[in-house]
Amino acid sequence: xxxxxxxxxxxxxxxxxxxxxxxxxxxxxxxxxxxxxxxxxxxxxxxxxxxxxxxxxxxxxxxxxxxxxxxxxxxxxxxxxxxxxxxxxxxxxxxxxxxxxxxxxxxxxxxxxxxxxxxxxxxxxxxxxxxxxxxxxxxxxxxxxxxxxxxxxxxxxxxxxxxxxxxxxxxxxxxxxxxxxxxxxxxxxxxxxxxxxxxxxxxxxxxxxxxxxxxxxxxxxxxxxxxxxxxxxxxxxxxxxxxxxxxxxxxxxxxxxxxxxxxxxxxxxxxxxxxxxxxxxxxxxxxxxxxxxxxxxxxxxxxxxxxxxxxxxxxxxxxxxxxxxxxxxxxxxxxxxxxxxxxxxxxxxxxxxxxxxxxxxxxxx
Amino acid sequence: xxxxxxxxxxxxxxxxxxxxxxxxxxxxxxxxxxxxxxxxxxxxxxxxxxxxxxxxxxxxxxxxxxxxxxxxxxxxxxxxxxxxxxxxxxxxxxxxxxxxxxxxx
Numbered sequence: 001x002x003x004x005x006x007x008x009x010x011x012x013x014x015x016x017x018x019x020x021x022x023x024x025x026x027x028x029x030x031x032x033x034x035x036x037x038x039x040x041x042x043x044x045x046x047x048x049x050x051x052x053x054x055x056x057x058x059x060x061x062x063x064x065x066x067x068x069x070x071x072x073x074x075x076x077x078x079x080x081x082x083x084x085x086x087x088x089x090x091x092x093x094x095x096x097x098x099x100x101x102x103x104x105x106x107x108x109x110x111x112x113x114x115x116x117x118x119x120x121x122x123x124x125x126x127x128x129x130x131x132x133x134x135x136x137x138x139x140x141x142x143x144x145x146x147x148x149x150x151x152x153x154x155x156x157x158x159x160x161x162x163x164x165x166x167x168x169x170x171x172x173x174x175x176x177x178x179x180x181x182x183x184x185x186x187x188x189x190x191x192x193x194x195x196x197x198x199x200x201x202x203x204x205x206x207x208x209x210x211x212x213x214x215x216x217x218x219x220x221x222x223x224x225x226x227x228x229x230x231x232x233x234x235x236x237x238x239x240x241x242x243x244x245x246x247x248x249x250x251x252x253x254x255x256x257x258x259x260x261x262x263x264x265x266x267x268x269x270x271x272x273x274x275x276x277x278x279x280x281x282x283x284x285x286x287x288x289x290x291x292x293x294x295x296x297x298x299x300x301x302x303x304x305x306x307x308x309x310x311x312x313x314x315x316x317x318x319x320x321x322x323x324x325x326x327x328x329x330x331x332x333x334x335x336x337x338x339x340x341x342x343x344x345x346x347x348x349x350x351x352x353x354x355x356x357x358x359x360x361x362x363x364x365x
Numbered sequence: 366x367x368x369x370x371x372x373x374x375x376x377x378x379x380x381x382x383x384x385x386x387x388x389x390x391x392x393x394x395x396x397x398x399x400x401x402x403x404x405x406x407x408x409x410x411x412x413x414x415x416x417x418x419x420x421x422x423x424x425x426x427x428x429x430x431x432x433x434x435x436x437x438x439x440x441x442x443x444x445x446x447x448x449x450x451x452x453x454x455x456x457x458x459x460x461x462x463x464x465x466x467x468x469x470x
Contacts, residue, residue, distance in 0.1 A: 278440050323382060
């Protein structure tokens with residue numbers, strides 16, 4: 001097998017998704033070993049194998065070697081081809097798990113990606129399709145990926161049986177714009193989506209009422225939408241969830257979400273989501289904490305200019321992501337306090353010089 | 366209280382991230398900040414490595430953080446709720462308006 005350039009090597013199953021995405025974007029092969037090698041059940045999980053298969057589908061010429069025990073993989077990336085792709089996600093993870101790395105890749109594919117995913121649409125671990133639609137996609141639009149960017153929720157699917165279906169449409173760009181986002185602004189509106197499938201539709205309204213009791217004190221512009229899915233569109237399992245987002249005067253978005261627990265009440269879910277939103281707002285910055293990685297990645301790939309963004313402190317994922325970005329692209333960020341004169345300021349200013357990543361696949365088309 | 370703890374210490378994020386091998390979780394929790402480089406003289410290090418490897422077994426690659434109702438209890442406090450008002454357009458800025466504008470550096 002021809003080896004293109006140096007292989008970036010990692011150990012452990014953690015942060016697998018971001019490393020695979022970075023490998024494909026940078027074109028550098030990645031070897032990941034010791035994947036749960038000390039576990040009673042060693043090797044890749046079904047959803048990780050499924051993700052690798054999905055990456056094979058959206059790329060062309062990608063070679064993925066998995067060792068017999070499943071504890072080592074070698075990814076030699078090909079080009080991102082895009083086009084229509086359909087994938088059935090295993091029920092161990094929600095579609096968000098698969099969608100998040102693909103959102104990083106999709107703008108740089110050869111043909112616009114039309115991705116259909118089936119499985120669980122909302123769960124506790126990954127961003128739900130609602131948050132991806134209302135929060136992740138606007139974050140992508142900051143970088144000039146906008147025309148034709150869409151996420152359609154055809155069917156919802158709650159865990160454990162799933163049965164949901166979504167379609168993600170992403171346009172192709174030549175290059176992403178440089179970001180300069182340092183003014184967080186003030187929060188001017190709160191939006192939310194409450195959905196309840198295979199349970200009483202009244203649950204949505206109970207969540208909305210309960211959430212309003214917490215949030216109404218701040219601003220009047222609160223609109224919480226009760227999203228109704230019926231019959232076949234509501235998946236195979238009962239469940240309900242509330243996702244909330246707060247938008248500022250400068251279009252900075254912060255979000256939160258809570259999902260139904262067995263034995264819990266809609267009021268519990270709503271309180272959890274509302275309070276988590278307040279915590280998120282307190283973190284400050286221009287970018288939601290769960291979207292730090294996406295924004296930082298696009299800043300690195302941006303045109304050859306200095307991109308700047310004000311954000312909260314990095315999460316553990318972000319710290320590892322910054323290190324991984326350095327090993328794949330050689331780019332490190334300058335991270336300084338957003339307000340050096342105020343020692344209590346926890347917000348940070350991230351800046352980097354974009355590498356001017358050009359979508360070469362597109363010019364071939 | 367976690368917030369207070371964070372505010373007390375200003376971290377040098379760049380050197381923590383790029384020039385040390387401290388795990389991300391240690392950086393967040395603020396442990397091991399005093400010993401940026403692997404401390405080989407510390408015998409406990411040996412056991413700790415094993416322990417962390419073990420605790421990561423059930424650590425999923427997940428984007429959302431686990432919401433803990435206990436940590437969010439702080440929002441039952443009226444003062445806490447009011448303290449956030451300055452983040453909204455309806456609230457008055459808690460600092461003089463001149464300071465809100467970021468200096469361009």
